[in-house]
Amino acid sequence: MSLLRSFFPDFARPSVYELTPARLAEHGFRALILDIDNTLVSPNAPADDAARSFAARMREAGIRIMVLSNNGEERARSFAAALACPYLAKAAKPRPDGFLKAVELLEADPSSVLVVGDQLFTDIFGAHRAGLPALLVDALDPAHEQPFVRVKRVLECPLRLAWRLSRARNCRA
Ligand SMILES: [Mg+2]
DSSP states (O other): OOTTGGGSOSEEESOGGGOOHHHHHHTTOOEEEEOOBTTTBSTTOOOOHHHHHHHHHHHHTTOEEEEEOSSOHHHHHHHHHHHTOOEEOSOOTTSHHHHHHHHHHHTOOGGGEEEEESOIIIIIHHHHHTTOOEEEEOOSOGGGOOHHHHHHHHHHHHHHHHHHHHHHHHHHO
């Protein structure tokens, strides 16, 4: 995979909450590595009903989930506790180590694990560095992002444009 393409997601949906066990099974996915902020909830918001019921739906269908966050220990721990799933905090995404450790904790075959997140530079690029497929979701609440994340959003713009152009080319081919 070229460096540029490693920033392009393999899948994209408006929201993580569109994922269903049936759709995941179609692609052979049995486990999810989930980002927290702007993927499952607004930045720094606690787990809400949507996140809890999503976790329950996946669990009932035998899809393993865990959260992988660059946030500190307490934020990730309390969020994962509400979802009753394992977690890794201070993951230093896009370093691949956290993703690889997450695959180990999930006890899943890497080819059956899908990474879900809202940021190209951390979630998508990091997943690909670890050899995992990645799904990009729209940020739930971009208005409440921290300043350094807003800077990254600006830097994402040319990559998002390149990704859209490559998709358009692929559709024509
Ligand atoms: Mg995020």
